[in-house]
Amino acid sequence: MSSDIQHLLPASIDETLALLEGQDYLAGRGLATVIFLALRMKRPLFLEGEAGVGKTEIAKALSRGLNRPLIRLQCYEGLDVASAVYEWNFPAQMLDIRLAEAAGLADRDRLETSLYSERHLIRRPVLQALAAAGEAAPVFLIDELDRTDEAFEAFLLEVLSDFQVTIPELGTIRAAEPPIVIITTNRTREIHDALKRRCLYHWVDYPDAAQELAILKRKVPGAATALSQQVVAYVQRLxxxxxxxNPGVAETIDWATALTELDRLALDPETISDTLGTLLKYQEDIARIRGGEGEAILSDIRAELLAAG
Incomplete structure (x- = not known):
């Protein structure tokens, strides 16, 4: 397959579903529709949902499926322009100044132009995504935007509206082709409407039992069928x-993988108690499920699965 064909965007919602499924990402039709529209309309896609439901994996699946590089900006509290967009290579600039002084060069304007040139520019993820060279624009993942502050959100408005960034010393750098922008948030705080208006939106929810079981079959093919059914039923009840x-899909996969490594074919109270740390991440939750409540859930799902045949 030629690189030109690999870079082509899906021509329909069904092709979008097939592209994601080809990367072992099982999406509902609603999600596939908004992804298809975001690709066709060249609009950023704003994905909101609980941690662990697979928002970040969407960007990774698109990157692999479309054969495009993935550029990831992992957000955190205190993220600033120097870390996200660009900064100047200060040591190299100082070296140039000293070399110029040693050579007796006195043209300050020429020296300043040399100091603030592409040669001394350190490109961070935003600038990398906008100024990427190649046959097709990259997938640009802005992950967990809710961890940043409103000032950084405001900065992103220019990037998301016009796919450009302004560097005072160099001017405006505009993307030759807009990157495929995926923004994720766990909704620990509200994102401003001005940013959301520039994006298409989708809430990524936990999968239903049938979809989660299908995901497990893809991600943990070595798990016994009965074990996978019990794991999914147990997590759905939790x-x-x-x-x-609440445990996300990632934790479901981890738990099924751990149980398979222990050669378990079905759930039992002792195994659940011993492996809850792969599923739940807070001691309060683990202590609660290790009590009678966890055994009651296991008894209920056994009865339900037996009744379902």
Whole structure:
């Protein structure tokens, strides 16, 4: 297959579903529709949902499926322009100044132009995504935007509206082709409407039992069928309880993998108690499920699966 064909965007929602499935990402039609529209309209895609539901994996699947590089900006509290966009190579600049002084060069304007040139520019993820060279623009993942502050959100408005960034010393750098922008947030705080208006939006929810079982069959093919069914039923029931942090799909996969490594063919109270640390990440939740509540859930799902045949 030629690189030109690999870079082609899906021509329909069904092709989008097939592209994601080819990368072992099982999406519902609603999600595939908004991804298809974002690709066709060249609009950023804003994905919101609980941690662990697979938002980040969407960007990775698109990167692999479309044969495009993935550029990831992992957001965190205190993220600034120097870390996200660009900064100047200060040591190299100082070296040039000293060399110029040693050579007796006195043209300050020429020296300043040399100091603030592409040669001394350190490109961070935003600038890398906008100024990427190649046959096709990259997939640009802005991950967990809710961890940053409103000032950084405001900065992103120019990037998301016009796919450009302004560097005072160099001017405006505009993308030759807009990158495929995927923004994720776990909704630990609200993102400003001005940013959301520039994007298409989708809430990524936990999968239903049938979809989660299909995911497990893809991701943990070595797991026994009965074990996979019990794991999915157990996790689905946990999500209906008022836990401090519900397990995501990633934790379901981890738990099934751990149980398979232990050669378990089905769930039992002792195994659940011993392996809860792969599924739940807070001691309060683990202590609660290790009690009678966890055994009651296991008894209920055994009865339900037996009744379902």
């Amino acid at each position: 999500r209906t309880i008022d836990l401090f942090k």
